[in-house]
Amino acid sequence: MLVLGVNIDGKQLANLLQEQMKEEVALLKESGLTPGLVVLLVGEDSASQVYVRNKDLAAARIGIVSKVERYPETITEAELLAEIDKYNADPQFHGILVQLPLPKHIDENKVLLAIDPNKDVDGFHPLNLGALFAGHPTMIPCTPYGIIKMFEHYDIDLEGKNAVVIGRSNIVGKPMAQLLLQKNATVTMAHSKTKNLAALCRQADILVVAIGRGHFVTKDFVKPGAVVIDVGMNRNEAGKLIGDVAYDEVAPVASYITPVPGGVGPMTITMLMYQTIESAKRLHR
Numbered sequence: 001m002l003v004l005g006v007n008i009d010g011k012q013l014a015n016l017l018q019e020q021m022k023e024e025v026a027l028l029k030e031s032g033l034t035p036g037l038v039v040l041l042v043g044e045d046s047a048s049q050v051y052v053r054n055k056d057l058a059a060a061r062i063g064i065v066s067k068v069e070r071y072p073e074t075i076t077e078a079e080l081l082a083e084i085d086k087y088n089a090d091p092q093f094h095g096i097l098v099q100l101p102l103p104k105h106i107d108e109n110k111v112l113l114a115i116d117p118n119k120d121v122d123g124f125h126p127l128n129l130g131a132l133f134a135g136h137p138t139m140i141p142c143t144p145y146g147i148i149k150m151f152e153h154y155d156i157d158l159e160g161k162n163a164v165v166i167g168r169s170n171i172v173g174k175p176m177a178q179l180l181l182q183k184n185a186t187v188t189m190a191h192s193k194t195k196n197l198a199a200l201c202r203q204a205d206i207l208v209v210a211i212g213r214g215h216f217v218t219k220d221f222v223k224p225g226a227v228v229i230d231v232g233m234n235r236n237e238a239g240k241l242i243g244d245v246a247y248d249e250v251a252p253v254a255s256y257i258t259p260v261p262g263g264v265g266p267m268t269i270t271m272l273m274y275q276t277i278e279s280a281k282r283l284h285r
């Protein structure tokens with residue numbers, strides 16, 4: 001019998017993986033290697049402040065050296081690029097992350113291109129995205145990577161399944177589709193211009209939602225027994241964090257579903273830590 005509404009506990013899985021990483025980092029430190037991550041944060045965006053703090057806390061738990069560099073909103077593009085160059089050359093840091101979004105006067109593409117691809121633990125550099133799309137990735141964007149880890153941990157088989165990804169960002173939607181394809185799913189990418197979206201989603205065995213609209217996906221979008229992954233991080237009128245999926249009405253229809261908070265979010269941070277450790281090992285081989 002099919003059991004419905006199993007909660008995928010991203011926080012619990014993140015804790016488990018972080019415990020393993022903590023042990024690995026302790027061993028690396030004994031051999032003289034301490035993984036280091038620097039996060040560059042421009043301006044005062046409140047969501048970014050929360051993300052960056054959570055990354056800093058996770059690094060501290062695991063034993064990764066973590067530095068947060070804060071710059072005023074008024075920093076020029078040239079100044080920020082010079083800061084990136086400084087950390088590209090600093091052997092203490094194996095991972096460099098520039099928190100997005102950036103102020104409008106700074107060209108995000110130029111910034112992402114400036115990060116040494118070997119230290120690009122976000123996996124956003126076109127070389128790393130290209131390697132992913134060609135099927136031999138080294139650095140993978142952390143949110144889709146964390147979702148794949150969830151599928152693996154919960155033994156969710158993707159082969160031959162219909163997967164629909166809503167959202168086509170370089171950070172989530174596009175790399176998610178590639179990873180699902182590499183797991184032999186049949187993948188459809190949907191987005192804001194897709195016609196008959198609910199009907200399309202009802203074909204999905206696997207539904208990944210990264211559209212950025214609170215409680216957008218209702219039970220009418222979901223085939224009974226589908227796996228529903230919610231990447232959304234929205235604030236409702238009361239300021240509460242809510243996902244893109246109306247969890248309460250969708251959970252009884254889905255086979256597996258991720259909550260918000262406590263689903264995808266903790267896994268994104270965990271994969272960032274994982275890639276920082278892997279990067280440190282690669283750079284010191």
Ligand code: GUN
Pocket residue numbers: 051097098099100101122142143268
């Ligand atoms: N802004 C929102 N999510 C992310 C992320 O995963 N990485 C970076 N660099 N910025 C973000």
